[in-house]
Amino acid sequence: MAATDPPIPAIKPTDPVCFYCSRQKNAIDPWEFQILDIGRLRSGAELGCQTCDLRYRAVSCYSSDPDQRVIFQADPKRLTFDRRRFFEIFKLPGGDPCALPTIQIGYPLSSSTASEETLVRIKGWLHECTTTHDACRGAESSQSYMPKRILHLSHEGRVVLMESVKPQTYACLSHCWGPSQSPIKTLSTTIDSFKNEIPSQKLSATFRDAVDICRRLDIRYIWIDSLCIIQDSDEDWAEESAKMAEIYANAFLTIAATKSKDGTGGCYSNRDVSHVNCGTVIEGSVFIRGQMPRFGGPAGSKAAESWPLLLRGWVK
Ligand SMILES: [Zn+2]
Numbered sequence: 001m002a003a004t005d006p007p008i009p010a011i012k013p014t015d016p017v018c019f020y021c022s023r024q025k026n027a028i029d030p031w032e033f034q035i036l037d038i039g040r041l042r043s044g045a046e047l048g049c050q051t052c053d054l055r056y057r058a059v060s061c062y063s064s065d066p067d068q069r070v071i072f073q074a075d076p077k078r079l080t081f082d083r084r085r086f087f088e089i090f091k092l093p094g095g096d097p098c099a100l101p102t103i104q105i106g107y108p109l110s111s112s113t114a115s116e117e118t119l120v121r122i123k124g125w126l127h128e129c130t131t132t133h134d135a136c137r138g139a140e141s142s143q144s145y146m147p148k149r150i151l152h153l154s155h156e157g158r159v160v161l162m163e164s165v166k167p168q169t170y171a172c173l174s175h176c177w178g179p180s181q182s183p184i185k186t187l188s189t190t191i192d193s194f195k196n197e198i199p200s201q202k203l204s205a206t207f208r209d210a211v212d213i214c215r216r217l218d219i220r221y222i223w224i225d226s227l228c229i230i231q232d233s234d235e236d237w238a239e240e241s242a243k244m245a246e247i248y249a250n251a252f253l254t255i256a257a258t259k260s261k262d263g264t265g266g267c268y269s270n271r272d273v274s275h276v277n278c279g280t281v282i283e284g285s286v287f288i289r290g291q292m293p294r295f296g297g298p299a300g301s302k303a304a305e306s307w308p309l310l311l312r313g314w315v316k
Pocket residue numbers: 017018019020021022044045049050051052053
């Protein structure tokens with residue numbers, strides 16, 4: 001503890017939070033922050049303060065220097081040592097909901113969004129969506145809308161452009177075309193051959209990944225603008241682009257290639273190791289990791305550069 005810090009007042013047995021933590025707990029501004037050193041947190045923990053204990057365990061994953069200052073946000077889940085690297089504390093789902101109510105639920109992440117673990121997570125979210133959300137329940141069985149053209153992903157691995165398919169579950173792709181434009185598109189000269197088959201080697205990396213995601217999720221149809229609208233027909237463009245809101249709204253799932261600035265980037269990405277590697281705060285239930293970056297951000301910011309799709313007007 002730094003020499004200038006006054007001693008911590010004793011904790012009342014009725015409130016297992018120390019003087020400093022209770023002051024912050026009652027703060028009106030949730031963004032108010034508190035600067036404490038690790039030595040003080042250890043003393044608070046030894047006095048029986050549960051918040052200090054949790055914070056002490058969390059910061060101990062990264063530093064054991066008692067004079068190391070740590071900046072906490074009003075709730076105990078976000079902290080930084082130097083205002084450059086931020087960390088978040090999270091608890092796994094399924095535990096006692098009354099325990100640590102201010103700690104957000106989080107999931108451990110795998111290093112690649114292409115991994116099997118990520119697929120299992122996506123399937124879990126879809127299951128939760130279709131079984132617990134009032135607006136989404138039964139969406140698959142009651143599908144009544146189908147875009148005029150759609151790509152069919154056959155069991156044999158072929159991608160075929162189809163028209164007038166009876167309504168069934170389909171996905172949409174949201175993506176940036178990029179300055180080079182889409183490398184593959186449906187034109188009045190290619191539509192007939194695409195109705196026979198679109199060779200997968202002609203698909204861009206982003207389209208190939210989107211098809212792969214659909215196949216892994218057992219979704220047999222996907223709508224992609226450049227392939228489902230005839231790009232050199234003004235008439236078709238006017239007709240189909242007017243229906244875009246409906247097309248996206250009726251999709252079972254929209255795959256957003258947020259990190260790709262064009263078709264070469266694909267839909268999968270690798271994560272920063274600081275978000276993947278977790279420190280243990282409470283064995284088996286509470287962990288700490290580098291804070292996940294926030295989506296979006298103003299043009300020119302690091303966040304905006306990371307997710308070019310989110311800067312596009314139609315996504316905002
Ligand atoms: Zn405390």
